[in-house]
Amino acid sequence: MVTGxxxxxxxxxxxxxxxDGARVVVADVDGDAAAAVAERLGExxxxxxxxxxxxxxxxxxxxxxxxxxxxxxxLFNNAGIALTKPFLETDEQDxxxxxxxxxxxxxxxxxxxxxxxSGGGKVVNTASIAGKQxxxxxxxxxxxxxxxxxxxxxxxxxxxxxxxxxxAICPGVVGTEMWKQIDRAFLAHGQxxxxxxxxxxxxxxxxxxxxxxxxxxxxxxxxLASSDSDYVTGQSWQVDGGMVLQ
Numbered sequence: 001m002v003t004g005x006x007x008x009x010x011x012x013x014x015x016x017x018x019x020d021g022a023r024v025v026v027a028d029v030d031g032d033a034a035a036a037v038a039e040r041l042g043e044x045x046x047x048x049x050x051x052x053x054x055x056x057x058x059x060x061x062x063x064x065x066x067x068x069x070x071x072x073x074x075l076f077n078n079a080g081i082a083l084t085k086p087f088l089e090t091d092e093q094d095x096x097x098x099x100x101x102x103x104x105x106x107x108x109x110x111x112x113x114x115x116x117x118s119g120g121g122k123v124v125n126t127a128s129i130a131g132k133q134x135x136x137x138x139x140x141x142x143x144x145x146x147x148x149x150x151x152x153x154x155x156x157x158x159x160x161x162x163x164x165x166x167x168a169i170c171p172g173v174v175g176t177e178m179w180k181q182i183d184r185a186f187l188a189h190g191q192x193x194x195x196x197x198x199x200x201x202x203x204x205x206x207x208x209x210x211x212x213x214x215x216x217x218x219x220x221x222x223x224l225a226s227s228d229s230d231y232v233t234g235q236s237w238q239v240d241g242g243m244v245l246q
Contacts, residue, residue, distance in 0.1 A: 001025040001065045001072070003052050003109060004079030006033030008176035009126060009214045013076055016218035017225060018044045022074075025065040027058075029079070052079045052105030059112045066116055074225045075113035077106045078126040080144075082178050084185030087139040094140055102144035106151055110159075110166070120163025124224045125152050127168040127236055129244045137191060138182070145170075149236045156234030165233035167224050172240025173202045174212040207242025216241075 002017070004010035006028030017024050018041045026041070028034035031049025038047035046068055048061035065072050080102045083094055110123050130138055131145030149168060156166040173179060179199055186198035203211040220239050223229050238244055 001027055001048075001062060001074075001113075002076040002078055003027045003050060003058070003061075003105070004126070005076075006030045006037055008178065009171065009174060009217050010076070010078040011037050012214035012218050013078065013221040014045065015041060016215070016222050017074075018042070020222055020226070022225065023069045025061060025068070027052075027061045027079075052077075052109060053100040055108050055112065058105075058108050062112050062116055071118060072113060072116045072121060074122045074124065075109055076124045076126070076221065076225075077109045077148075078124075079105055080126060080178075082138070082141045082182055084137050084141075084182045084189070086137060086189060090140055098140045098144050099147075102141075103147045103151070106148055110151070110155055114159055114162065114164055117162070117164055121165075122225060122229070123155065123159075123164060123166045124221065125166070125168040127152065127170045129170050129172045129238060129240050131168075131170055131236065132238065132244050132246065137186060137189065152236055153234050160233060165229070167229070167232060167234070168236040169217055169220055169224070170236050170238045170240065170244075171217055172206065172212055172238070172243040173199065174214060174217070175199075176214060205243060206240070210241065212239070212241055 002014045005014045005026035024045050026034045026038045027048045027050040029051050034047040038045040050057045050061040127148040128145040130142040131149040134142040152168040183198045186192045
């Protein structure tokens with residue numbers, strides 16, 4: 001199952017997994033978007049409307065995967081939201097909204113998936129380069145993605161005895177609707193002077209010379225879902241074209 005599969009990185013991951021021969025449940029808070037992706041991907045895909053911050057909804061979507069496919073092998077905790085705002089203007093509602101989706105969603109998804117993974121499985125979280133270093137105007141988003149990296153490491157340790165591996169993917173600047181929202185927010189807060197400037201500025205230092213596309217994340221997703229990654233756990237893989245080097 002891929003959460004946040006109705007568009008962007010999640011859609012690209014679901015598409016690659018189906019191409020690899022997997023059967024996939026595309027889960028998204030926008031049920032219509034999930035259904036459209038599943039329909040395009042064909043008979044190996046199904047859709048579920050799912051708010052990852054609600055345990056019963058993510059449990060129901062995972063149960064759908066089990067009932068349709070006879071079991072659950074892999075969960076991609078990909079759903080996430082961003083907030084671009086000066087830190088001193090950030091409030092409690094912002095905190096609760098981002099933590100609910102980006103952190104609680106990963107917690108609930110991993111817990112419920114682990115209950116349904118008979119004999120082992122794989123959990124893959126979408127973190128970010130903002131989970132490796134904090135960025136101005138993205139303080140809360142960075143905090144949530146640091147938390148995703150921490151959950152990835154801690155859950156890898158705790159679930160290893162059950163045969164469950166836990167890893168994360170850390171994208172950089174990706175040409176998705178989320179980044180359009182980030183770019184517009186930089187402009188609205190007077191941090192840039194024109195639309196597209198923040199996207200271009202963040203992308204300027206990428207060693208491979210361009211911003212990422214959603215399908216750039218599909219290869220690592222395929223690897224982490226496959227038996228080729230059976231001996232890999234607790235790792236956060238940066239797929240950013242060379243933005244953050246460690």
